[in-house]
Amino acid sequence: MSRLILCNATLTMAGISTLVASFSGSHILSHISYASFFGFFSGGYIGLTSIITVDLVGLNKLSNGMGIILLFQGIATAIGTPVVGAICNVFESHNNPFLWSYFIFGVFVVLSGCILFAIPALIRRQNAQQNITKHQADMNVLSH
Numbered sequence: 001m002s003r004l005i006l007c008n009a010t011l012t013m014a015g016i017s018t019l020v021a022s023f024s025g026s027h028i029l030s031h032i033s034y035a036s037f038f039g040f041f042s043g044g045y046i047g048l049t050s051i052i053t054v055d056l057v058g059l060n061k062l063s064n065g066m067g068i069i070l071l072f073q074g075i076a077t078a079i080g081t082p083v084v085g086a087i088c089n090v091f092e093s094h095n096n097p098f099l100w101s102y103f104i105f106g107v108f109v110v111l112s113g114c115i116l117f118a119i120p121a122l123i124r125r126q127n128a129q130q131n132i133t134k135h136q137a138d139m140n141v142l143s144h
Contacts, residue, residue: 007052008116010044015109017041022102056119080105 017037024030053065084101091097 003048003055004052004119005117007045007048008113008119010041010048011116012110012113014038014041014045015106015111015113017106018102018109019106022096022099022106025096056123076108080108 014037017034021031021034021038024034049069050062050066053069054062057065084104087100087104088097091100
């Protein structure tokens, strides 16, 4: 579970760095800092994704798990990119036309990282339900 928490934390930090980047303005040093932080944390997330997927679904279902992950990432990219492009077009006359695009992407990345922190609790709940079901099955066998 510690790898899962590390993966979720790196994803959340990548989102926070994107949120902070929305206020960076036109200073090159702030953009270099953003690129460094985002690259470091998103690299951690990307590097741990396949390991966490094996931990959660098993090696025999790795291709299925990665397929689902990539499906949802593709849908988000297909929808998010044109929407953010349209937002940039609306705000192109403003001083910082990319403010809302960084902000929106940052919020959604942080939100996805926070949602993933619920996985350990969901796994514990699933295991508890399986133990109850197994216990009930054992009791039925013994009672007959």
